[in-house]
Amino acid sequence: MPSRTLPEAFAESRRAFIEAGGNTTQSLGMGRIIGQIYALLYLSPRPICLDEIVDELGVSKASVSTAVRQLAGWGAVKRVWVKGDRRDFYEAETDFGAIMRNGVLDVIRKKLSTAGTQLAKIEESLKAAQASHNGEANEELALLAARLKRAKKFHDKLNSVLGSSLLEHLL
Amino acid sequence: MPSRTLPEAFAESRRAFIEAGGNTTQSLGMGRIIGQIYALLYLSPRPICLDEIVDELGVSKASVSTAVRQLAGWGAVKRVWVKGDRRDFYEAETDFGAIMRNGVLDVIRKKLSTAGTQLAKIEESLKAAQASHNGEANEELALLAARLKRAKKFHDKLNSVLGSSLLEHLL
DNA sequence: CCTTTCGTTCAGTCTACACTGAACAAATCT
DNA sequence: AGATTTGTTCAGTGTAGACTGAACGAAAGG
Numbered sequence: 001m002p003s004r005t006l007p008e009a010f011a012e013s014r015r016a017f018i019e020a021g022g023n024t025t026q027s028l029g030m031g032r033i034i035g036q037i038y039a040l041l042y043l044s045p046r047p048i049c050l051d052e053i054v055d056e057l058g059v060s061k062a063s064v065s066t067a068v069r070q071l072a073g074w075g076a077v078k079r080v081w082v083k084g085d086r087r088d089f090y091e092a093e094t095d096f097g098a099i100m101r102n103g104v105l106d107v108i109r110k111k112l113s114t115a116g117t118q119l120a121k122i123e124e125s126l127k128a129a130q131a132s133h134n135g136e137a138n139e140e141l142a143l144l145a146a147r148l149k150r151a152k153k154f155h156d157k158l159n160s161v162l163g164s165s166l167l168e169h170l171l
Numbered sequence: 172m173p174s175r176t177l178p179e180a181f182a183e184s185r186r187a188f189i190e191a192g193g194n195t196t197q198s199l200g201m202g203r204i205i206g207q208i209y210a211l212l213y214l215s216p217r218p219i220c221l222d223e224i225v226d227e228l229g230v231s232k233a234s235v236s237t238a239v240r241q242l243a244g245w246g247a248v249k250r251v252w253v254k255g256d257r258r259d260f261y262e263a264e265t266d267f268g269a270i271m272r273n274g275v276l277d278v279i280r281k282k283l284s285t286a287g288t289q290l291a292k293i294e295e296s297l298k299a300a301q302a303s304h305n306g307e308a309n310e311e312l313a314l315l316a317a318r319l320k321r322a323k324k325f326h327d328k329l330n331s332v333l334g335s336s337l338l339e340h341l342l
Numbered sequence: 343c344c345t346t347t348c349g350t351t352c353a354g355t356c357t358a359c360a361c362t363g364a365a366c367a368a369a370t371c372t
Numbered sequence: 373a374g375a376t377t378t379g380t381t382c383a384g385t386g387t388a389g390a391c392t393g394a395a396c397g398a399a400a401g402g
Contacts, residue, residue: 009300010312013293017319020289026388027282029200031360042322045314050379060362065380086370087378094318096325111198118191122184129180141181143216147265148188151213154267161341170332202390221349231392236350257400258348 014043018057033059033067038076038092047080047089074103097171109162112155119152185214189228204230204238209247209263218251218260245274268342280333283326290323 021039022032036057041048048056053064068090071077076099080089093099126145133141161167192210193203207228212219219227224235239261242248247270251260264270297316304312332338 009296009303010309010315013297013300014315016289016293016296017315020286020293023289024282024286027285043315043318045310062363063361094321096321111195114198115191115195118187118194122187122191125180125187126184129184132180138181139216144181144185144188144214147214150265150267157342166341170337171328233393234391
């Protein structure tokens with residue numbers, strides 16, 4: 001028979017871990033529920049259904065529904081079917097490296113991509129300016145062109161680093 | 172004499188670049204002013220004083236004051252003294268790699284560090300639980316211990332990757 | 343010494359977005 | 373078929389934090 005202090009001490013560690021997960025994702029700009037849900041699943045020995053998450057965390061079903069889908073979207077959580085139960089169950093992907101490779105890096109790449117789109121638009125707009133200027137020397141214009149080129153170069157470098165398998169190999 | 176369309180086309184490119192900077196930093200969870208200020212300085216052939224930034228961007232002096240200090244904090248912007256002018260002038264650090272190494276990575280490392288602190292606290296709390304339990308086998312407790320260990324291991328891995336000069340060499 | 347010019351600070355406002363509640367759709371059971 | 377259970381959606385709320393305005397302090401000029 002377990003001692004009386006065991007359950008509380010265990011529950012406390014568990015609660016702290018879940019809270020830490022929430023703090024982490026919140027500090028990264030995604031809400032705190034995301035991290036809490038992942039932590040909860042990460043510590044669970046068995047798949048958990050949506051309503052159980054709701055009870056455990058004391059948040060709305062709507063939040064859990066959307067958050068869980070996000071997590072599944074980047075492979076941090078997997079849907080699991082339990083026989084004889086029509087509810088959806090979820091379990092955590094415990095391989096952090098896999099989550100990084102499949103999910104997180106994609107998010108970063110996407111942000112980089114939108115930045116690249118903006119740079120391309122500016123480059124076009126700049127070409128128009130250079131065309132209408134046609135041969136005249138203009139200090140500011142030349143600087144803008146040079147700096148834009150630099151920015152694009154760095155953008156490409158980031159892209160290649162993120163695209164290379166080197167980074168994935170590290171995680 | 173410059174053609175009439177040159178100034179507008181130039182200004183448009185410039186405006187778009189500044190806006191792109193704002194969009195980028197905003198999408199990264201830091202405000203949009205930060206990126207706008209950096210972009211403005213990045214495109215300027217000469218150091219710029221605080222009030223000029225205020226005029227150019229149409230934001231409050233308070234915002235510029237704090238934002239500029241943040242930028243200077245992680246080496247993205249340098250204070251410059253102009254002789255015969257007691258105002259503070261600023262210019263951009265144009266080496267993105269240097270900004271990454273000196274500023275951005277430190278921010279990430281700091282976030283990692285606070286996460287590590289939380290993990291350490293949980294580990295201690297868990298040790299207490301294990302002590303009071305003293306020899307009994309408990310599935311949940313064992314799982315929590317195992318998963319915590321995994322989490323710490325990954326945390327350490329991230330730390331070493333960020334600490335290694337390899338990453339800095341890439342940027 | 344008073345005035346002016348700059349930069350910072352801080353209490354308050356505004357805004358983006360995480361989060362909620364209730365209505366809804368879909369699937370299963372009786 | 374209706375009734376019940378389960379997940380999603382969406383308009384609305386709450387809130388964290390970016391941003392502002394006014395008051396302040398510090399430094400230089402008159």
